Amino acid sequence: QKEVEQDPGPLSVPEGAIVSLNCTYSNSAFQYFMWYRQYSRKGPELLMYTYSSGNKEDGRFTAQVDKSSKYISLFIRDSQPSDSATYLCATNSGGYQKVTFGTGTKLQVIP
């Protein structure tokens, strides 16, 4: 069993739709949860991070963590064609510990 499971997609939505991306993890030691966006042939860029269970909002993006069920989500409101990318969930146990990535979900927002 992978430590972080993520549906690879692809996911195709019309512009303006609400996008829901999800991951599950198995290691209870994981404390930090991140979402990265990766455009084709580029390195990942951090979108959001969160430590505690609950929601964290940043503009059109909301990250949600439920530690009891080991479930993390990213919601994108009013999706735009520029949001088309691969989204990777990631987690680690904190500090300078190595990050474990999900497989990534490829998102396409159609104009």
Add this chain to the structure above:
Amino acid sequence: GAVVSQHPSRVICKSGTSVKIECRSLDFQATTMFWYRQFPKQSLMLMATSNEGSKATYEQGVEKDKFLINHASLTLSTLTVTSAHPEDSSFYICSAHGTSGGYNEQFFGPGTRLTVL
């Protein structure tokens, strides 16, 4: 945010040659850097953790004699793929640990695409 650069961005080499990839933290010091490999349509797989002034820690299954890592300064780590073969063709990405807004974040470089003929 902090910037991490990689050089070269793209390299094509013949089988059997060695290739060196540089990873630099441009505006911060990084005692820890990480090297990842990403095959097409797959996620990032950690290859090794590079600590300044000490030997790198390799993940299980990664050949340390093939992938030589040197972290000689607080702003530079290098990955040398020795005697490269076509199966080593991949996207190599480094990241450097820094602090942003109180959170220990990994800042990723833009990646190096290696093609071995």
